[in-house]
Amino acid sequence: MIKNVFETVVLDELEKMLIRQAGSIVHYPKGHTIFAAGDFADRVYLIESGWVKIYRLSTDGRRVTVGSIRSPGELMGLAETLWGGERTCFAGAINNVSLVVLRKNKFEELMATHPFLAIKIAKLLGARMREAEGIIHEMVSWQAPGRLALTLLKIGERCGVETKGGIRIGLPLTHEELANMVGTSRQTVTSLLNTFKQEKSITYEGREIKIVNPDKLAKWII
Protein backbone atom coordinates (compact mmCIF):
# COMPACT_ATOMS: atom_id res chain seq x y z
CA MET A 1 0.00 0.00 0.00
CA ILE A 2 2.52 2.55 1.11
CA LYS A 3 5.58 1.43 -0.69
CA ASN A 4 7.24 4.73 -0.81
CA VAL A 5 5.55 7.65 0.84
CA PHE A 6 8.37 9.87 -0.15
CA GLU A 7 10.25 10.56 -3.29
CA THR A 8 13.05 12.93 -2.64
CA VAL A 9 15.65 14.11 -5.08
CA VAL A 10 18.85 14.67 -3.15
CA LEU A 11 21.86 16.73 -4.08
CA ASP A 12 25.06 14.79 -4.49
CA GLU A 13 28.33 15.78 -2.84
CA LEU A 14 29.65 17.68 -5.84
CA GLU A 15 26.54 19.79 -6.04
CA LYS A 16 26.64 20.52 -2.35
CA MET A 17 30.31 21.50 -2.58
CA LEU A 18 29.54 23.97 -5.34
CA ILE A 19 26.95 25.58 -3.13
CA ARG A 20 29.17 25.59 -0.07
CA GLN A 21 31.96 27.29 -1.99
CA ALA A 22 29.70 29.98 -3.35
CA GLY A 23 27.90 30.64 -0.09
CA SER A 24 28.68 31.07 3.56
CA ILE A 25 27.70 29.19 6.66
CA VAL A 26 25.35 30.52 9.35
CA HIS A 27 23.84 29.13 12.52
CA TYR A 28 20.41 29.63 14.01
CA PRO A 29 19.38 28.57 17.50
CA LYS A 30 16.33 26.44 18.14
CA GLY A 31 13.10 28.36 17.72
CA HIS A 32 14.62 31.13 15.65
CA THR A 33 12.87 32.34 12.52
CA ILE A 34 15.18 32.01 9.53
CA PHE A 35 12.99 33.92 7.16
CA ALA A 36 9.51 35.36 7.33
CA ALA A 37 6.67 36.15 4.97
CA GLY A 38 7.23 39.58 3.45
CA ASP A 39 11.01 39.23 3.37
CA PHE A 40 12.54 39.72 0.01
CA ALA A 41 13.37 36.29 -1.36
CA ASP A 42 16.95 36.84 -2.42
CA ARG A 43 18.72 33.80 -1.03
CA VAL A 44 18.52 30.03 -0.87
CA TYR A 45 19.66 27.81 1.97
CA LEU A 46 21.32 24.43 2.13
CA ILE A 47 20.66 22.72 5.44
CA GLU A 48 23.81 21.22 6.94
CA SER A 49 22.34 20.09 10.24
CA GLY A 50 19.08 20.43 12.10
CA TRP A 51 15.46 20.51 10.98
CA VAL A 52 13.46 23.42 9.70
CA LYS A 53 9.71 23.73 9.39
CA ILE A 54 8.11 25.75 6.65
CA TYR A 55 4.74 27.27 7.43
CA ARG A 56 2.34 30.03 6.56
CA LEU A 57 0.04 32.14 8.63
CA SER A 58 -3.60 32.41 7.75
CA THR A 59 -5.47 35.65 8.23
CA ASP A 60 -6.86 34.49 11.55
CA GLY A 61 -3.34 33.90 12.80
CA ARG A 62 -3.48 30.14 12.60
CA ARG A 63 -0.27 28.52 11.61
CA VAL A 64 -0.45 26.20 8.65
CA THR A 65 2.48 23.97 7.93
CA VAL A 66 2.43 23.76 4.24
CA GLY A 67 5.85 22.77 2.98
CA SER A 68 6.35 20.14 5.62
CA ILE A 69 9.74 19.79 7.23
CA ARG A 70 13.14 20.14 5.65
CA SER A 71 16.03 17.94 6.74
CA PRO A 72 19.82 18.10 6.45
CA GLY A 73 21.03 18.00 2.87
CA GLU A 74 17.95 19.72 1.54
CA LEU A 75 17.66 23.09 -0.10
CA MET A 76 15.06 25.50 1.17
CA GLY A 77 13.72 28.85 0.12
CA LEU A 78 14.14 27.66 -3.42
CA ALA A 79 10.82 28.25 -5.15
CA GLU A 80 10.38 31.77 -3.85
CA THR A 81 13.93 32.79 -4.61
CA LEU A 82 13.66 31.58 -8.17
CA TRP A 83 10.48 33.58 -8.50
CA GLY A 84 12.10 36.57 -6.87
CA GLY A 85 9.32 38.38 -5.08
CA GLU A 86 8.43 38.44 -1.43
CA ARG A 87 8.32 35.33 0.63
CA THR A 88 4.89 34.03 1.48
CA CYS A 89 5.98 31.58 4.12
CA PHE A 90 8.07 31.34 7.24
CA ALA A 91 10.99 29.07 8.05
CA GLY A 92 11.53 28.24 11.69
CA ALA A 93 14.41 26.29 13.24
CA ILE A 94 12.98 23.25 15.00
CA ASN A 95 16.30 22.71 16.75
CA ASN A 96 19.74 24.22 16.39
CA VAL A 97 20.41 24.60 12.71
CA SER A 98 23.44 25.20 10.51
CA LEU A 99 22.91 26.38 6.98
CA VAL A 100 24.81 27.51 3.95
CA VAL A 101 23.33 30.75 2.65
CA LEU A 102 23.65 31.57 -1.00
CA ARG A 103 22.54 34.83 -2.57
CA LYS A 104 20.18 34.72 -5.50
CA ASN A 105 22.56 36.15 -8.10
CA LYS A 106 25.33 33.75 -7.03
CA PHE A 107 22.86 30.92 -7.21
CA GLU A 108 21.70 31.78 -10.70
CA GLU A 109 25.29 32.25 -11.77
CA LEU A 110 26.03 28.78 -10.49
CA MET A 111 23.15 27.29 -12.44
CA ALA A 112 24.17 29.11 -15.60
CA THR A 113 27.75 27.84 -15.42
CA HIS A 114 26.74 24.33 -14.36
CA PRO A 115 23.76 23.22 -16.43
CA PHE A 116 23.62 19.89 -14.63
CA LEU A 117 22.93 21.79 -11.43
CA ALA A 118 20.07 23.67 -13.07
CA ILE A 119 18.63 20.40 -14.29
CA LYS A 120 18.99 18.91 -10.85
CA ILE A 121 17.18 21.87 -9.33
CA ALA A 122 14.41 21.44 -11.87
CA LYS A 123 14.13 17.74 -10.99
CA LEU A 124 14.13 18.57 -7.34
CA LEU A 125 11.31 21.06 -7.79
CA GLY A 126 9.50 18.53 -9.92
CA ALA A 127 9.63 16.03 -7.08
CA ARG A 128 8.39 18.61 -4.61
CA MET A 129 5.62 19.52 -6.99
CA ARG A 130 4.46 15.93 -7.01
CA GLU A 131 4.56 15.89 -3.27
CA ALA A 132 2.57 19.10 -3.03
CA GLU A 133 -0.03 17.78 -5.42
CA GLY A 134 -0.25 14.64 -3.36
CA ILE A 135 -0.92 16.71 -0.27
CA ILE A 136 -3.67 18.62 -2.03
CA HIS A 137 -5.19 15.35 -3.06
CA GLU A 138 -5.08 14.04 0.47
CA MET A 139 -6.50 17.18 1.95
CA VAL A 140 -9.46 17.05 -0.34
CA SER A 141 -10.31 13.41 -0.32
CA TRP A 142 -9.31 12.02 3.05
CA GLN A 143 -10.65 12.49 6.52
CA ALA A 144 -8.71 13.64 9.53
CA PRO A 145 -7.57 10.18 10.75
CA GLY A 146 -6.07 9.28 7.39
CA ARG A 147 -4.36 12.62 7.01
CA LEU A 148 -2.84 12.40 10.46
CA ALA A 149 -1.70 8.82 9.97
CA LEU A 150 -0.01 9.65 6.70
CA THR A 151 1.61 12.74 8.13
CA LEU A 152 3.09 10.70 10.96
CA LEU A 153 4.42 8.12 8.53
CA LYS A 154 5.94 10.82 6.35
CA ILE A 155 7.62 12.55 9.23
CA GLY A 156 8.83 9.21 10.49
CA GLU A 157 10.33 8.38 7.15
CA ARG A 158 11.90 11.77 6.74
CA CYS A 159 13.31 12.55 10.14
CA GLY A 160 12.60 9.58 12.34
CA VAL A 161 15.24 7.45 14.03
CA GLU A 162 15.09 3.70 13.61
CA THR A 163 15.17 2.11 17.10
CA LYS A 164 14.34 -1.32 18.43
CA GLY A 165 10.56 -1.43 18.60
CA GLY A 166 9.84 1.33 16.16
CA ILE A 167 10.68 4.61 14.53
CA ARG A 168 11.14 7.39 17.01
CA ILE A 169 10.17 10.87 15.89
CA GLY A 170 12.73 12.91 17.74
CA LEU A 171 11.15 16.27 17.15
CA PRO A 172 9.36 18.51 19.60
CA LEU A 173 6.07 18.38 17.72
CA THR A 174 3.08 19.56 19.67
CA HIS A 175 -0.44 18.42 18.91
CA GLU A 176 -1.16 21.89 17.73
CA GLU A 177 1.61 21.74 15.16
CA LEU A 178 0.40 18.41 13.91
CA ALA A 179 -3.08 19.87 13.70
CA ASN A 180 -1.75 22.64 11.50
CA MET A 181 -0.06 20.20 9.18
CA VAL A 182 -3.09 18.02 8.93
CA GLY A 183 -5.68 20.75 8.70
CA THR A 184 -7.69 19.90 11.75
CA SER A 185 -8.11 21.07 15.33
CA ARG A 186 -5.79 20.44 18.22
CA GLN A 187 -8.45 18.49 20.12
CA THR A 188 -9.02 16.16 17.21
CA VAL A 189 -5.31 15.41 17.01
CA THR A 190 -5.17 14.66 20.72
CA SER A 191 -8.00 12.17 20.57
CA LEU A 192 -6.81 10.58 17.34
CA LEU A 193 -3.33 10.09 18.73
CA ASN A 194 -4.87 8.43 21.74
CA THR A 195 -6.84 6.16 19.46
CA PHE A 196 -3.64 5.23 17.65
CA LYS A 197 -1.97 4.63 20.99
CA GLN A 198 -4.76 2.35 22.16
CA GLU A 199 -4.44 0.44 18.92
CA LYS A 200 -0.74 0.15 19.65
CA SER A 201 0.21 1.67 16.34
CA ILE A 202 2.21 4.27 18.20
CA THR A 203 3.51 4.82 21.71
CA TYR A 204 4.61 7.84 23.62
CA GLU A 205 8.15 8.10 24.86
CA GLY A 206 7.87 11.03 27.19
CA ARG A 207 6.33 13.47 24.79
CA GLU A 208 7.88 12.04 21.70
CA ILE A 209 5.99 9.75 19.42
CA LYS A 210 7.27 6.37 18.36
CA ILE A 211 5.70 4.51 15.50
CA VAL A 212 5.56 0.88 16.57
CA ASN A 213 3.32 -0.55 13.90
CA PRO A 214 3.49 1.37 10.64
CA ASP A 215 1.25 -1.10 8.84
CA LYS A 216 -1.51 -0.74 11.38
CA LEU A 217 -1.18 3.01 11.15
CA ALA A 218 -1.35 2.83 7.39
CA LYS A 219 -4.70 1.09 7.68
CA TRP A 220 -6.23 4.44 8.58
CA ILE A 221 -5.21 5.81 5.25
CA ILE A 222 -8.21 5.76 2.95
Added chain:
Amino acid sequence: MIKNVFETVVLDELEKMLIRQAGSIVHYPKGHTIFAAGDFADRVYLIESGWVKIYRLSTDGRRVTVGSIRSPGELMGLAETLWGGERTCFAGAINNVSLVVLRKNKFEELMATHPFLAIKIAKLLGARMREAEGIIHEMVSWQAPGRLALTLLKIGERCGVETKGGIRIGLPLTHEELANMVGTSRQTVTSLLNTFKQEKSITYEGREIKIVNPDKLAKWII
Protein backbone atom coordinates in the same frame (compact mmCIF):
# COMPACT_ATOMS: atom_id res chain seq x y z
CA MET B 1 -6.54 42.01 -0.82
CA ILE B 2 -6.32 39.97 -3.99
CA LYS B 3 -3.86 41.97 -5.96
CA ASN B 4 -2.51 39.17 -7.95
CA VAL B 5 -4.13 35.80 -7.59
CA PHE B 6 -1.81 34.33 -10.12
CA GLU B 7 1.89 34.39 -10.75
CA THR B 8 2.75 32.58 -13.89
CA VAL B 9 6.14 32.25 -15.47
CA VAL B 10 5.66 32.08 -19.21
CA LEU B 11 7.99 30.78 -21.86
CA ASP B 12 9.17 33.32 -24.36
CA GLU B 13 9.03 32.77 -28.11
CA LEU B 14 12.61 31.57 -28.39
CA GLU B 15 12.05 28.92 -25.75
CA LYS B 16 8.84 27.78 -27.39
CA MET B 17 10.58 27.55 -30.76
CA LEU B 18 13.27 25.35 -29.30
CA ILE B 19 10.61 23.00 -28.03
CA ARG B 20 8.63 23.05 -31.25
CA GLN B 21 11.72 22.15 -33.24
CA ALA B 22 12.62 19.27 -31.00
CA GLY B 23 9.11 17.89 -30.71
CA SER B 24 6.13 17.17 -32.93
CA ILE B 25 2.60 18.45 -32.98
CA VAL B 26 -0.46 16.39 -32.07
CA HIS B 27 -4.17 17.07 -31.73
CA TYR B 28 -6.68 15.75 -29.26
CA PRO B 29 -10.44 16.15 -29.54
CA LYS B 30 -12.54 17.54 -26.72
CA GLY B 31 -12.96 15.11 -23.88
CA HIS B 32 -9.99 12.96 -24.82
CA THR B 33 -7.52 11.82 -22.17
CA ILE B 34 -4.03 12.97 -23.06
CA PHE B 35 -2.29 10.95 -20.41
CA ALA B 36 -3.43 8.85 -17.48
CA ALA B 37 -2.14 7.81 -14.08
CA GLY B 38 0.11 4.80 -14.46
CA ASP B 39 1.46 5.86 -17.81
CA PHE B 40 5.19 6.10 -17.95
CA ALA B 41 6.09 9.77 -17.73
CA ASP B 42 8.45 10.05 -20.65
CA ARG B 43 7.25 13.18 -22.42
CA VAL B 44 6.33 16.79 -21.80
CA TYR B 45 3.73 18.81 -23.65
CA LEU B 46 3.56 22.41 -24.77
CA ILE B 47 -0.03 23.55 -25.24
CA GLU B 48 -0.54 25.43 -28.50
CA SER B 49 -4.29 25.86 -28.30
CA GLY B 50 -7.13 24.69 -26.09
CA TRP B 51 -7.38 24.03 -22.38
CA VAL B 52 -6.39 20.96 -20.41
CA LYS B 53 -7.41 19.95 -16.92
CA ILE B 54 -5.11 18.03 -14.67
CA TYR B 55 -6.77 15.79 -12.12
CA ARG B 56 -6.31 12.74 -9.98
CA LEU B 57 -8.65 9.99 -8.96
CA SER B 58 -9.10 9.09 -5.36
CA THR B 59 -9.59 5.52 -4.28
CA ASP B 60 -13.36 5.95 -4.18
CA GLY B 61 -13.31 7.08 -7.79
CA ARG B 62 -13.90 10.72 -7.07
CA ARG B 63 -12.13 13.07 -9.39
CA VAL B 64 -9.96 15.68 -7.75
CA THR B 65 -8.66 18.50 -9.83
CA VAL B 66 -5.34 19.15 -8.33
CA GLY B 67 -3.14 20.96 -10.79
CA SER B 68 -5.82 23.31 -11.92
CA ILE B 69 -6.17 24.08 -15.60
CA ARG B 70 -3.42 24.59 -18.14
CA SER B 71 -3.79 27.16 -20.89
CA PRO B 72 -2.12 27.76 -24.27
CA GLY B 73 1.57 28.54 -23.96
CA GLU B 74 2.00 26.41 -20.86
CA LEU B 75 4.01 23.27 -20.39
CA MET B 76 2.35 20.27 -18.83
CA GLY B 77 3.47 16.88 -17.65
CA LEU B 78 6.64 18.54 -16.49
CA ALA B 79 7.12 17.55 -12.88
CA GLU B 80 6.44 13.88 -13.44
CA THR B 81 8.61 13.66 -16.52
CA LEU B 82 11.54 15.24 -14.72
CA TRP B 83 11.07 12.73 -11.97
CA GLY B 84 10.74 9.91 -14.44
CA GLY B 85 8.41 7.39 -12.88
CA GLU B 86 4.76 6.72 -13.49
CA ARG B 87 2.26 9.49 -13.78
CA THR B 88 -0.01 9.98 -10.82
CA CYS B 89 -2.48 12.25 -12.54
CA PHE B 90 -4.61 12.50 -15.62
CA ALA B 91 -4.72 15.18 -18.28
CA GLY B 92 -8.02 15.65 -20.08
CA ALA B 93 -8.76 17.92 -23.03
CA ILE B 94 -11.45 20.40 -22.01
CA ASN B 95 -11.95 21.36 -25.65
CA ASN B 96 -10.08 20.60 -28.86
CA VAL B 97 -6.41 20.80 -28.08
CA SER B 98 -3.19 21.06 -30.06
CA LEU B 99 0.06 20.24 -28.36
CA VAL B 100 3.73 19.85 -29.05
CA VAL B 101 4.99 16.57 -27.64
CA LEU B 102 8.59 16.29 -26.62
CA ARG B 103 10.23 13.11 -25.43
CA LYS B 104 12.03 13.11 -22.13
CA ASN B 105 15.53 12.50 -23.47
CA LYS B 106 15.12 15.20 -26.11
CA PHE B 107 13.86 17.52 -23.40
CA GLU B 108 16.78 16.88 -21.10
CA GLU B 109 19.17 17.26 -24.00
CA LEU B 110 17.60 20.63 -24.72
CA MET B 111 18.08 21.75 -21.14
CA ALA B 112 21.67 20.59 -21.09
CA THR B 113 22.56 22.47 -24.26
CA HIS B 114 20.57 25.56 -23.30
CA PRO B 115 21.17 26.34 -19.64
CA PHE B 116 18.87 29.33 -19.79
CA LEU B 117 16.04 26.94 -20.63
CA ALA B 118 16.86 24.78 -17.64
CA ILE B 119 16.83 27.84 -15.42
CA LYS B 120 13.53 28.93 -16.89
CA ILE B 121 12.05 25.51 -16.22
CA ALA B 122 13.28 25.73 -12.65
CA LYS B 123 11.67 29.15 -12.26
CA LEU B 124 8.49 27.89 -13.79
CA LEU B 125 8.35 24.98 -11.37
CA GLY B 126 9.15 27.37 -8.57
CA ALA B 127 6.13 29.46 -9.48
CA ARG B 128 3.92 26.39 -9.62
CA MET B 129 5.27 25.28 -6.31
CA ARG B 130 4.18 28.56 -4.78
CA GLU B 131 0.79 28.13 -6.32
CA ALA B 132 0.46 24.59 -5.03
CA GLU B 133 1.45 25.68 -1.56
CA GLY B 134 -1.13 28.41 -1.77
CA ILE B 135 -3.78 25.86 -2.61
CA ILE B 136 -2.81 23.70 0.33
CA HIS B 137 -3.06 26.71 2.55
CA GLU B 138 -6.50 27.54 1.24
CA MET B 139 -7.74 24.01 1.55
CA VAL B 140 -6.74 23.86 5.15
CA SER B 141 -7.77 27.22 6.41
CA TRP B 142 -10.77 28.29 4.37
CA GLN B 143 -14.33 27.09 4.16
CA ALA B 144 -16.16 26.03 1.05
CA PRO B 145 -17.51 29.48 0.07
CA GLY B 146 -14.06 31.07 0.16
CA ARG B 147 -12.47 28.23 -1.75
CA LEU B 148 -15.10 28.38 -4.45
CA ALA B 149 -14.91 32.14 -4.76
CA LEU B 150 -11.16 32.05 -5.13
CA THR B 151 -11.29 29.23 -7.62
CA LEU B 152 -13.71 31.20 -9.78
CA LEU B 153 -11.50 34.25 -9.64
CA LYS B 154 -8.44 32.20 -10.56
CA ILE B 155 -10.14 30.54 -13.49
CA GLY B 156 -11.47 33.90 -14.60
CA GLU B 157 -8.01 35.35 -14.51
CA ARG B 158 -6.44 32.46 -16.28
CA CYS B 159 -8.91 31.60 -19.02
CA GLY B 160 -11.71 34.09 -18.79
CA VAL B 161 -12.66 36.53 -21.52
CA GLU B 162 -13.04 40.19 -20.66
CA THR B 163 -16.48 41.37 -21.85
CA LYS B 164 -18.62 44.38 -21.09
CA GLY B 165 -20.21 43.66 -17.77
CA GLY B 166 -17.73 41.11 -16.55
CA ILE B 167 -15.32 38.28 -17.16
CA ARG B 168 -16.91 35.38 -18.98
CA ILE B 169 -15.60 31.93 -18.17
CA GLY B 170 -15.95 30.27 -21.52
CA LEU B 171 -15.36 26.73 -20.36
CA PRO B 172 -17.85 23.92 -20.02
CA LEU B 173 -17.35 23.60 -16.29
CA THR B 174 -20.01 21.61 -14.50
CA HIS B 175 -20.80 22.07 -10.84
CA GLU B 176 -19.33 18.67 -10.26
CA GLU B 177 -16.01 19.69 -11.73
CA LEU B 178 -15.94 22.82 -9.66
CA ALA B 179 -16.73 20.69 -6.63
CA ASN B 180 -13.71 18.55 -7.40
CA MET B 181 -11.45 21.53 -7.64
CA VAL B 182 -12.74 23.04 -4.46
CA GLY B 183 -12.96 19.87 -2.44
CA THR B 184 -16.63 19.93 -1.68
CA SER B 185 -19.83 18.31 -2.91
CA ARG B 186 -21.74 19.06 -6.06
CA GLN B 187 -24.81 20.19 -4.13
CA THR B 188 -22.82 22.63 -2.07
CA VAL B 189 -21.41 24.18 -5.24
CA THR B 190 -24.88 24.52 -6.71
CA SER B 191 -26.24 26.34 -3.73
CA LEU B 192 -23.17 28.51 -3.29
CA LEU B 193 -23.26 29.56 -6.93
CA ASN B 194 -26.88 30.52 -6.45
CA THR B 195 -25.93 32.56 -3.43
CA PHE B 196 -23.28 34.34 -5.49
CA LYS B 197 -25.83 34.90 -8.22
CA GLN B 198 -28.36 36.39 -5.83
CA GLU B 199 -25.64 38.68 -4.55
CA LYS B 200 -25.00 39.67 -8.14
CA SER B 201 -21.34 38.76 -7.92
CA ILE B 202 -21.83 36.44 -10.85
CA THR B 203 -24.47 35.78 -13.51
CA TYR B 204 -25.24 32.85 -15.71
CA GLU B 205 -25.04 33.20 -19.45
CA GLY B 206 -26.73 30.05 -20.56
CA ARG B 207 -24.65 27.61 -18.57
CA GLU B 208 -21.52 29.67 -18.56
CA ILE B 209 -20.55 31.75 -15.60
CA LYS B 210 -19.75 35.43 -15.84
CA ILE B 211 -18.04 37.23 -13.00
CA VAL B 212 -19.75 40.60 -12.75
CA ASN B 213 -18.40 41.82 -9.46
CA PRO B 214 -15.00 40.36 -8.61
CA ASP B 215 -14.65 42.50 -5.50
CA LYS B 216 -17.91 41.29 -4.05
CA LEU B 217 -16.88 37.74 -4.82
CA ALA B 218 -13.54 38.32 -3.16
CA LYS B 219 -15.37 39.26 0.03
CA TRP B 220 -16.11 35.60 0.56
CA ILE B 221 -12.44 34.84 0.75
CA ILE B 222 -11.49 34.46 4.37
Added chain:
DNA sequence: GTTTTAATGTCGACTGGATGACATTATGAT
Protein backbone atom coordinates in the same frame (compact mmCIF):
# COMPACT_ATOMS: atom_id res chain seq x y z
C1' DG C 1 12.31 23.56 45.54
C1' DT C 2 8.03 26.65 43.86
C1' DT C 3 5.73 29.13 40.44
C1' DT C 4 4.46 30.03 35.82
C1' DT C 5 3.50 28.65 31.51
C1' DA C 6 2.69 25.50 27.92
C1' DA C 7 0.89 21.16 26.47
C1' DT C 8 -2.49 17.60 26.87
C1' DG C 9 -6.96 15.24 28.03
C1' DT C 10 -11.99 15.25 27.98
C1' DC C 11 -16.61 16.66 27.36
C1' DG C 12 -20.97 18.54 25.41
C1' DA C 13 -23.13 21.78 22.29
C1' DC C 14 -23.19 23.24 17.83
C1' DT C 15 -22.64 23.36 12.70
C1' DG C 16 -20.81 23.06 7.96
C1' DG C 17 -21.31 20.32 4.77
C1' DA C 18 -21.86 15.36 3.06
C1' DT C 19 -25.21 12.22 1.44
C1' DG C 20 -29.23 10.34 -0.69
C1' DA C 21 -33.42 11.11 -2.89
C1' DC C 22 -36.05 13.20 -6.08
C1' DA C 23 -37.93 16.92 -9.25
C1' DT C 24 -36.75 19.86 -12.86
C1' DT C 25 -34.42 21.59 -16.66
C1' DA C 26 -30.94 21.63 -20.33
C1' DT C 27 -28.38 19.33 -23.95
C1' DG C 28 -27.57 16.01 -27.39
C1' DA C 29 -28.72 12.21 -30.15
C1' DT C 30 -31.75 9.96 -33.62
Added chain:
DNA sequence: ATCATAATGTCATCCAGTCGACATTAAAAC
Protein backbone atom coordinates in the same frame (compact mmCIF):
# COMPACT_ATOMS: atom_id res chain seq x y z
C1' DA D 1 -40.03 16.59 -32.63
C1' DT D 2 -38.95 12.88 -29.33
C1' DC D 3 -36.34 10.46 -26.44
C1' DA D 4 -32.32 9.74 -23.62
C1' DT D 5 -28.96 11.54 -20.80
C1' DA D 6 -26.57 14.75 -18.21
C1' DA D 7 -26.71 18.86 -15.39
C1' DT D 8 -28.99 21.53 -11.99
C1' DG D 9 -32.12 22.79 -8.04
C1' DT D 10 -33.92 21.70 -3.47
C1' DC D 11 -34.73 19.34 0.69
C1' DA D 12 -34.36 16.50 5.09
C1' DT D 13 -31.14 13.77 7.50
C1' DC D 14 -26.97 12.86 9.69
C1' DC D 15 -22.20 12.98 11.28
C1' DA D 16 -17.32 14.34 11.56
C1' DG D 17 -15.14 17.63 13.39
C1' DT D 18 -15.07 22.47 15.40
C1' DC D 19 -15.34 25.36 19.31
C1' DG D 20 -15.34 26.73 23.96
C1' DA D 21 -14.55 25.51 28.57
C1' DC D 22 -12.24 23.42 31.96
C1' DA D 23 -9.23 19.91 34.44
C1' DT D 24 -4.87 17.81 34.44
C1' DT D 25 -0.23 17.19 33.63
C1' DA D 26 4.41 18.24 32.07
C1' DA D 27 8.11 21.39 31.26
C1' DA D 28 10.47 25.86 31.96
C1' DA D 29 11.57 29.67 34.59
C1' DC D 30 12.65 31.58 38.84
